[in-house]
Each structure stands twice: as structure tokens, then as C-alpha cells.
Amino acid sequence: MSDATLELRGIAKTYNPGTPGAVTVLDGVDLTVSAGEIVALVAPSGAGKSTLLHIAGLLDTADSGQVLLGGQEMTGRGDAARTRARRREVGFVYQFHHLLPEFSAAENIVLPQLANAVSAKDARARAVTLLDSVGLSARAGHRPAQLSGGEQQRVAFCRALANAPRLLLADEPTGNLDPATSDTVFAALMRLVRETGMAALVATHNMDLAARMDRIVRLEAGGVVAV
Template sequence: MTRQSETAPAIREVMLECRDLTRVYREGPRDVTVLDGLELRVRAGERVAVVGSSGSGKTTLLNLLGGLDRPTRGEVRIAGESLLSLGEAALGRFRNRHIGFVYQFHHLLSEFTALENAALPLIVRGQRKKAAEALARELLDKVGMQERADHKPGELSGGERQRVAIARALVTDPSLVLMDEPTGNLDQATAASILALMDGLAVTAACAFVIVTHDPALAAHQDRVLRLDGGRLAEQARHA
């Protein structure tokens, strides 16, 4: 497969930028610095994997990038907008418009079907239910869930729930997709289909991806691999 980075223009818009990103937590009498002056730039259409040991701060980083947490110092900019400049209501609208999330543990609503879960971000945005569900069904088809669209999460396997979560993240055509172990519960064939879908979106929709993973094969498939260590990111060399 031809890599997206080989076919894209040499310079593309910076979709995500972190400057001096720092997060300090208070634990009893002491401060614990999880991220320490972290810098990151991801361009439109670029796929970046973040690897690191357990407890290195990968989930904290995703939460900051998605506006689910606020930094102690520094800023996150997405599509040119500083998240720090947004109040809670505006931040919620911005996330709905620009950011897709794939959590490690799905976070699907148990009372809704797979189709309703996947369509929910569009309905929250104000789109009519029929149109939202039509778009959601297209994404469910692409992740191999067309036969399970009317089932609720309790009737789905872990891998099936993960595919619904991926469809939900992509249905809004976001600028940035944040993924936490997106293929961890998927069989090899389904994981390959998800990677192909991500490849296509990176090229055709100029969607940027930041993917936290422990899977070397998934990391190696991305344009860049960054290791989080000591609160900062460093480029990881690729092995031939």
C-alpha cells in the first residue's frame, strides 16, 4: 500500500498543535508532573501513534487534546482554535464539530442501538434523525456492522462495540480523531479494515489521527511514531 505521506503535498495545514503542554496533579502533600512542557504538531491527513509504558501519561495527553481536561500550563490548538479560549458550552460545541473520540472502553449508551449510538453526535449537533441515521448506517457498513445495527451494546461482543465506537467517532467528519487502543478488541481481518478506513479518511478528508497504542503493528502503520517518556514526546526510530 502506498503511504499517505508519500502522496500528500509536502506542506499541509497544521491541524493540532501543543505548546509547552504541562499537567501537574496534586497527590497528598506532593505535586506529580505527568506532562512536562510537551510539544506536538500534527498536520491535516497525518496519522501519529503515541507509545509508552503504562502510567507514562498517554491517557492524560488524550484527555488534554480532546478538551476533557485543562492543562496546568501551555495550550492546545485544533484547526487554529485554542481550547483554552473556549468556555465549557463553546468547548462542547467545538468537540462535536471537530473532534472524534474512540475510547478504550467504548462508552456506548446501553439503552440505544448501535445505529442510534453512531448517529448520536449528529443528532446532538441538530441534524434530523433520519439523515443522521443514514450517515451513521454508512459508517457502520464500512466497519462491518451492517447486520448488527439494530442491536444494543449488551447484545454485542467487545469487538463489535469497538466498531460502533469507531463509527460514532468518524460520523461527524471530524478534523481530528483521538484513539485509545482502537484495535485492541478486534480480530485481524476487522483491524485491517479499520486501518484501511483510517487511511482513506486521512487522504480524502484530510483528517488527522492521534492513536495511543501498545500494538507495535498498529504503531508501525502510522506516519510517525512518538514515544511518551518523562512527560515529553520524542520521535521513535523505525526498524527496517
Template sequence: MTADREVEAPSAVRAAGLVRTFPSPDGGLLPVLKGIDLTVDPGDALAIVGPSGSGKSTLLHLLGALDRPTAGDVWLGGERVSELGGERLAELRNRFVGFVFQFHHLLRDFTALENVMLPRLIAGASREEALDRAAELLAQVGLAERASHRPRRLSGGEQQRVAVARALANAPPLVLADEPSGNLDAEATLRLHDLLFELVDGHGAALVVVTHSRELAGRASRVLRIESGALVTAPVNRRAT
């Protein structure tokens, strides 16, 4: 009798041969990413660094299926993104990926609690379940007392903490963060970095963060730098810019 083989869990996200070009002013094509290969496993914390305009955010959008590559493929949890229709892709993205942007993109007419509830409601949860989950996450990020406040009544750091809670609403296996502390002061930045790693570690998710922050990159288990459209290993103790 043949011994049972242990089935290897899929990567949180995998990219193969990613190319992304954009139209240039002269009518040609501007190559931004040139054949990116990348694997991020559950529990990984990866920082991607590089100068402004090097393609860091472009890569993050491709990994999160917010954009389509010119060539190459992305797999989210073992599912090949290019094979998915619009409805299935939106479902996978909402369930599998949590996004934290530099500009938090909270819905200004919704309270903090309602903003965090939204991904759960979209995923089909009951209002009661979504409310309980949102309240739990807001408590974890230290904003239980601010749950009924709309974004305009929250500080920049508080708004970004709401955005982190929203990103974790569906307990996604993958969290993508694009300059999450880029508009915060030093104290709020430190608190947010602590929070991001604590929550991701506590939820067992993989983290990919695009950053100019040396401090944030230094806390990642792996640092890659975009150079000339390709990824290269970057020392953790070097400046991220």
C-alpha cells in the first residue's frame, strides 16, 4: 500500500514572468515591470522597496488582482487569476486579499464600524455577524470608543487603523499594504507598524508591504528591491530609499 503523501499548501500569492507596460507620451510603450517572479508563502512578511516610480505600487496592484499584467500570471491561493471571470475574481479578491493603502479610502459617509463591516457584508455575512466582527477588530486596533465616528472626526492615524481593521475583516490569507504610514507623523507611524505586524502575525496572514520606510522594511523577514523593472534581494539593514 502506498503511503499517503502530505499535500503541500499553496502559496499565498505567486507571480511568474510578470510584465507591465504603459503607453508613453511618444506613442510607444513604457516597460515598468520586466518579468517578475515572486512567491510569498503563508506567514511571510515581505517588504518591497525602491525609488518612486520604479513600479512598486504597480506590482502590488498586480499581486492583488486590481490590475492585469501585460504578460505573465498571478496565482492567489493556488487560483490562476487570468482564468477567472469578473464575478469570481471580485469574490476571490474580497475573501482572500486585504488592502491597506497610503490614502485609507474610507467611505466618508460611513462610521468606522460600518467601514469595517462592509467587506464582511459583501462576502455574504449577516449584519449581526459583520457587526460583531467589526467591533472585535476595532477593539483590537484600539478604536472601540471611536466606532460610531465618521472619518472626518478621526485623526490620520486613527483612520489608518480603521483601514487596517477593514483589511482584516475577512481574515484574508494575504495582506497588501502600499505605503501604509506615508502620511503619518513619527509617533503614529510607529504605532501603525506595531499594529500591522501584530495583527498580521496574530491572524497568520502573509504580508507584502511597499514602503520607503527603513524602519518598516527592517521589520520584514525578507526585503526585495525593484531595480530596472526586476526584483533583487536587498539587505534588511540598508536604507529603503
């Protein structure tokens, strides 16, 4: 039995098809990410990294091809089924943390769990555990504006892991941080992924960070190639 958490088969995506402005960003992408594996996705800006992540995370649909999570076909499912799968199976981290400013660090991690029918008590306990794992237990009651950029992004990692997803998708997760903070935040991300055994696909421009992952793939000419 395959241990693949994410399988992309023949993924194609064209914007504005059938018009003079048509742009094909993905053209037959094949990619597998296994449980416990951290894969770096590198490409120039505009090459389609974010589009690929959104399709993999069921936020967008491909024109053709298949998306499988844990061996389950997701491509033909309706919006409600895709939303359920995304909520349970996928965690997202972006370049900007997108934390809710009116809620504390812990509350930002509790909220996605409540949406997934976790009890308030259990959600709070998991939030505290996750914050402790990235060295932020003392900041649990602080709102985002009271946290540094690196602290905010570590909270965002914890929020992404709140519902114990199988797959973590990260789009330039340290791109808004200075080099020293970036290194600290990335180390926290690597540790969380290793401890949980999830699969992770991380888009990054930073080749030093990419080199610390298990493997690097490059998106070029609409396809994915190994580096």
C-alpha cells in the first residue's frame, strides 16, 4: 500500500482559456509527497507555485488531472465534500500570517478546531500544547499586534496544525521575515512536521532553506522536475 499523502496526476491549469490572453501555468504536473516527507517547491515568481498549492489543497480546481489525498480521489467531489476534506486533511501557512487580530494567539488556534466540532476544552488544551512546542506558551494570551513577526508566524504554524492534518502546504512561509528570524521560524516548522509525521509541500525562494528539506522539485515550463 502506498504511503503517499498527496498525489497529483497530470494537473493542468490555464487562465482565460480560449482568449488571446490565455496563460497556461500548469501543464501535466505529476508530484507525490509521502507521509513524513518535507518537499521544497521552487520556481520564479509567477510560475504557478501558488496555483499548484491551491489545487493540491482543494482551494482551486484543475482543468484536468487528479488530486488524491491519502489515496482518496478528490477531483470529482462536490464543494461540500471538498470543504470537509480540506478542513480535516490539510493545513495552510502563507507568507503573511493572516491571524485574526481581535483574538489571542491561543484563540486563533482554538477557532479552527471549533469549526471541526472539537470541544472548547480539548481545543484549548491542544492550542496550549502547540504553542508550547514552538516556545510560545507564555504568549498564549497575547493578540497578534503584541507579537513579533516571527512569533506571529509560529502561531500561524500552530493554527495550521490545529486539526492534525495529514498534509501541510506552505507558500513562502518565511518570505516576510529577516534571515535570522526566518531560520528560527523554519526550524520550528521542520520540528513540528517531523514530530507529527505529516507530509509537507513548501514553496520557497530561499535555496538555503530548500536544501534543508528532504527533496527539492522545480516548477518550470508548466511541469515539475527534480532538482
